[in-house]
Amino acid sequence: MREQVTVFGAGYVGLVSGVCLASDGWPVRVLDVDAAKLETLRAGRSPFFEPGLDELLRKAISDGMLEFALTSEVESVTGIAIIAVGTPATTTGSADMSYVRSVLEFLEEHATAGSVAMMKSTVPPGTGERYAARLESRGISYVSNPEFLREGSAVTDWFKTDRIVIGATAEALRRASTLYANIDAPVVTCDVTSAEMIKYASNAFLATKISFINEIAVLCDLVGANVDEVSRGIGLDGRIGPAFLRAGIGYGGSCFPKDTRALDFIATLNGYSFDLLRAVIEVNARQRLLPFRALKAHFGSLEGLRIALLGLTFKPDTDDVRESPAGEIASLLHAEGATVVGFNPIPVSFDGLDEVSETLSGAVAGADAAILATEWQEIVRADWPALVTTMSNGAVVFDGRNALQAEDIRGAGGTYIGVGRPSGPSDSTR
Ligand SMILES: NC(=O)c1ccc[n+]([C@@H]2O[C@H](COP(=O)([O-])OP(=O)(O)OC[C@H]3O[C@@H](n4cnc5c(N)ncnc54)[C@H](O)[C@@H]3O)[C@@H](O)[C@H]2O)c1
Numbered sequence: 332m333r334e335q336v337t338v339f340g341a342g343y344v345g346l347v348s349g350v351c352l353a354s355d356g357w358p359v360r361v362l363d364v365d366a367a368k369l370e371t372l373r374a375g376r377s378p379f380f381e382p383g384l385d386e387l388l389r390k391a392i393s394d395g396m397l398e399f400a401l402t403s404e405v406e407s408v409t410g411i412a413i414i415a416v417g418t419p420a421t422t423t424g425s426a427d428m429s430y431v432r433s434v435l436e437f438l439e440e441h442a443t444a445g446s447v448a449m450m451k452s453t454v455p456p457g458t459g460e461r462y463a464a465r466l467e468s469r470g471i472s473y474v475s476n477p478e479f480l481r482e483g484s485a486v487t488d489w490f491k492t493d494r495i496v497i498g499a500t501a502e503a504l505r506r507a508s509t510l511y512a513n514i515d516a517p518v519v520t521c522d523v524t525s526a527e528m529i530k531y532a533s534n535a536f537l538a539t540k541i542s543f544i545n546e547i548a549v550l551c552d553l554v555g556a557n558v559d560e561v562s563r564g565i566g567l568d569g570r571i572g573p574a575f576l577r578a579g580i581g582y583g584g585s586c587f588p589k590d591t592r593a594l595d596f597i598a599t600l601n602g603y604s605f606d607l608l609r610a611v612i613e614v615n616a617r618q619r620l621l622p623f624r625a626l627k628a629h630f631g632s633l634e635g636l637r638i639a640l641l642g643l644t645f646k647p648d649t650d651d652v653r654e655s656p657a658g659e660i661a662s663l664l665h666a667e668g669a670t671v672v673g674f675n676p677i678p679v680s681f682d683g684l685d686e687v688s689e690t691l692s693g694a695v696a697g698a699d700a701a702i703l704a705t706e707w708q709e710i711v712r713a714d715w716p717a718l719v720t721t722m723s724n725g726a727v728v729f730d731g732r733n734a735l736q737a738e739d740i741r742g743a744g745g746t747y748i749g750v751g752r753p754s755g756p757s758d759s760t761r
Pocket residue numbers: 339340341342343344345362363364365368402415416417418430433434451452453454478479480481482585586
């Protein structure tokens with residue numbers, strides 16, 4: 332007989348966890364405080380776009396393995412309670428723990444003795460230590476189980492993860508591990524604080540790789556090297572690996588920016604200056620300015636220009652625009668007097684956009700410049716020579732993800748600007 336699983340938070344992590352566990356045969360109840368979200372879910376639709384999620388969601392509901400409720404409707408929690416509520420950044424950069432705290436207080440009051448509180452939200456190292464004693468005095472075990480899934484491939488990531496991290500004492504560890512019995516991945520078991528640190532260290536390391544290659548891209552520009560070739564050359568080294576080595580306008584999203592800032596805050600709080608991490612954050616902030624600077628340098632003034640901003644989400648295959656570089660770029664361009672026309676393969680919007688086009692060709696037609704902000708395949712694989720011929724004023728294309736073919740743009744009479752890529756046809760022989 333499998334234990335009841337209750338998931339707090341029907342967001343990217345909570346809903347994917349709940350749906351995947353229900354598909355694996357666990358009786359799951361997903362709770363949220365947002366009634367409209369729950370209504371959408373009960374109708375068999377995910378409130379956000381995530382490939383493959385809707386199908387699994389509908390099947391789990393019809394199999395009777397998945398149900399939804401408001402947290403306030405729940406009187407008692409037994410079995411395993413997964414906490415997957417948000418931990419956004421506060422103005423100081425620290426993690427806002429108010430949602431997590433409210434769930435832990437709810438569990439203190441409503442969870443029966445013998446239940447397990449399993450923390451999937453990304454929380455500062457030390458959080459578990461702080462709360463475990465209070466929960467354990469009521470017979471509730473505390474487990475840290477940080478999540479590593481990526482939006483855009485979250486369902487696949489759940490079933491095919493690189494590793495599962497569980498920080499807990501022996502008995503809680505055994506029960507938490509059963510949730511993953513059907514997943515073939517190494518399980519890293521450790522104490523709660525180390526598990527919490529693994530999550531921050533992973534994200535900080537990946538962010539470091541991105542900022543590192545972006546620094547190398549600057550040097551490539553200065554010495555006339557091509558960062559694509561440099562990335563390939565270093566990425567083939569098994570000690571380095573090819574992932575996260577594409578130069579561009581930097582990382583965004585709901586995790587890397589907030590988690591790097593939170594780790595910096597944690598370091599400061601503990602009297603340590605994490606200089607490397609600060610540099611990573613600074614480099615990333617600078618990268619977002621590149622398209623703005625390049626267009627200013629090219630045109631002199633942006634006043635009255637029409638600029639197509641392509642790919643509005645922080646990465647492809649998601650509808651998440653939290654801390655998307657495109658958002659900041661749109662605001663900068665708009666403030667300089669440009670008309671910013673956004674396009675995203677899945678419709679999304681945010682402040683700073685003057686227009687949103689339903690089609691790529693509609694966004695690009697008549698534009699003086701186009702900026703590729705996110706490498707959606709629908710945009711990258713489009714007929715760029717044809718698109719360039721519909722643009723005006725020299726057709727400047729800023730490739731913020733080094734994903735387009737420079738020759739396609741130049742061959743059609745446009746001006747191509749990449750990040751750390753050779754700046755003109757004459758450079759290709761260097
Ligand atoms: N999004 C990712 O790709 C990702 C990956 C790994 C880890 N994480 C971490 O997982 C956590 C959740 O992230 P997310 O992106 O899924 O957040 P999200 O904002 O998409 O979802 C959080 C959900 O929690 C709900 N909520 C708030 N208070 C609640 C309560 N008391 N009871 C029930 N539900 C409540 C909110 O209404 C919201 O629907 C964060 O700590 C994040 O850092 C996120």
